[in-house]
Amino acid sequence: MSNESTRAKVREIVGEMSPSGKRDVAPADLLVEDLGYDSLAVIELSLQIESAFGLRSMSQGTVPDITTVQDVEELVVQALATPIDAA
Template structure:
């Protein structure tokens, strides 16, 4: 999956899972303040991202502070690239 498609898919998932109801998510949207995510919703989101992008477990540490949708896009792209390079 190329970078543009990956980032679009992340935005789609984040918007779809927003606790405030499905909405279009933008890269600069803040998860808590603008999209209504709380700690449980973030865990659910991380599990969905793991599943949809076939990433190794994200909840075992090593995850950066994530505040915006762009932070998630960057993180997923980095992990996906690392997985591709390792293969």
């Protein structure tokens, strides 16, 4: 999967799960302010993304640093590029 298709899939998942009901999300959209995510919804989103991309548990230390859709995209792209042994 290319980086752009990965990013598009992330945006699709973020939009589908958006508590605000906004389906067409942009990389600059803020998860909390624009899309209505709260801490529980962010955890649910991370679990869905892990499942969709076959990732191991995303680092809980990075979750608080995620504020935009682009942050989620970057985290997934980096996780897919990191060998499992290095995670």
